[in-house]
Amino acid sequence: MLITTVISLAKDELEGLLNMKASFNYEEYEDSVLACVDGFIDNRTSENITIDDAMEALFSILKEKGIAPKDVVDFSFEIPSCGRTFEHDHNDNEGFEDVEFTVSFTTTK
Secondary structure, X not given: OEEEEEEEEEHHHHHHXXXXXXXXXXXXXXXXXXXXXXXXXXXXXXXXXXXXXXXXXHHHHHHHOOOOOOOOOOOEEEOOEOOOOEEOOOOOOOOOOXXXXXXXXXXEO
């Protein structure tokens, strides 16, 4: 039996767990402006962190907290990254609070 677990995190939950801030960018397509996650900025060092590295760190944290089993190695994530964007009013300076980040993994029983 395969069991798939999906964990959805709001932007502030993700940023709090990682101690990083999501960095957003905009892509323009014809008549619309779309927002995307460009990467992350480490709050401790101000270093730019790639999306892949941030998601690896997130999954490690989820395992440390017992949310994901320690023996799970493979996982996937869904995030509005550049090239896969979502519509957002680029005049809104509130910080993309409506963005969700999803991590999923499969275990066997």
